[in-house]
Amino acid sequence: MGSELDFGRRAEGKWYEISRRNARSVQTTVGWIFWDPGAVARYEAWGLDKVLAMPLGYIASRGAPLAPAGADTMIAAFGTISAVGIRLTFDLLKSPDAFREFWDMREEAIEEGLRRYAPGIVDPLCEMGPALWSVVDRLPLLGRPLFAATLSMPRPQSPLLSGWHAVNLLREWRGDTHWALVAAAGLTSSEASILHNEWLRYQDDWLSKSRGHTEDDIDEGWESLTRKGLATDRRVLPEGLRLRQRIEDLTDDRTVLPWQLLGERAAHEFAERFEPPCELLLSRVDETAGVQFQPASRVRARYEDGQD
Known part of the structure; x- marks a missing residue:
């Protein structure tokens, strides 16, 4: 039997569409830094191997708020990011203080x-940063560990970095919501990586490999999806x-709250100014x-039954 999610769609149509539209700009405002050469150069200068600087620097800088809780907690929060990569990052960095150094290096590269x-x-x-912070401060913490941990970090004095972090927190709140839905399924x-890859129409397990999954991980994923009646051959x-489409729809639906708190006029202003x-x-x-990286920023059609 396949997995099902039957929570229904509750948000009014306009808020669902606002949530869906603004998710792209939230993701893009934040996500570009993951591959930024300026950030990666800083990670290399710290001592990371050139080949590992991007993936492990991403894990270290984004995961810094969770570093004191250990690798298992970060694995739980990071969804489809390789557990192997997260454990290797902890092995190399040794202490939460080192993770904080990567957070600070990323700050410099962002601005x-x-x-x-x-x-x-x-x-x-x-x-718009102050209004976005007002929204962030009113979002519920329940079930959103990465959002909550990131919210506890010191707020930058720079208005630009402060605004960026408010958007980053909207992203983490949405991400935690999404992974709760994945777990509920x-x-x-x-x-989840395999379903996402196929939903995006990417080939050859590209997404799983890009997130550091081993061949054994991927084989196990295909086997279990087959047992559940969600895949074959x-x-x-x-x-x-x-x-997978249901999870996406529910994610857009369950993340309308920030935009409702911001207000319809300001939510549309966000779209117009950030896009x-x-x-x-x-x-x-x-x-x-x-061009395949950061798929959450890419325009994509909904999956419909009968679609090739």
Whole structure:
């Protein structure tokens, strides 16, 4: 039997569409830094191997708020990111203080990179930052560990970095919500990566490999999806694609609250002001990582039954 999610859609149509639309700009405002050469160069200068600087630097900088809780907690919060990579990061960095160094290095690269590659985002972040923080401070913590841990970090004095962190917290709140839905569907990390890869129409387990899953992890994921009736012969069946689309729809539905708290007018203002510079940041991802990376920033059609 396949997994099902039957929570229903509750948000009014306009809020669902606002949530769905603004999710792209939230993701893009934050996600470009994961592959930014300025950040990666700092991680290398700290001492990470050139090959490992990007993936482990990402884990270290994003995971710094959770570092005191240990590798298992970070694995639980990071969804489909490789457990092997997270454990290796802990082995190399040794202490939460070292994770905090990566957080600080990322701060420098964020401010530098935004001003250089998407200067049009500077004013929106500075001007809308206080209103976004007002929203962040009212969001519920329940079931959202990465959001809660990140919220406890010191707030930057720089208006630009402060606005960026408010957006980052919206991203982490959405991410925690998404992974709660994945868990409610009974999916493992490997299964979720495989379903996502097929839903995106990517080939050859690309997404799983890009997130550090081993061949054994991927094989196990395919086998378990097959047992659940969601795949056969390393091909996801319509039932699996319907489940993945359902998770996406529910994620958009369950993350309307920040935009409702912000207000309809300001939520539309966010879309109008952030989308143009975010296209530049997405182009930056294309250059530094590739056109398949950061799929949450890409426009994609919904999966419909009967679709090839």
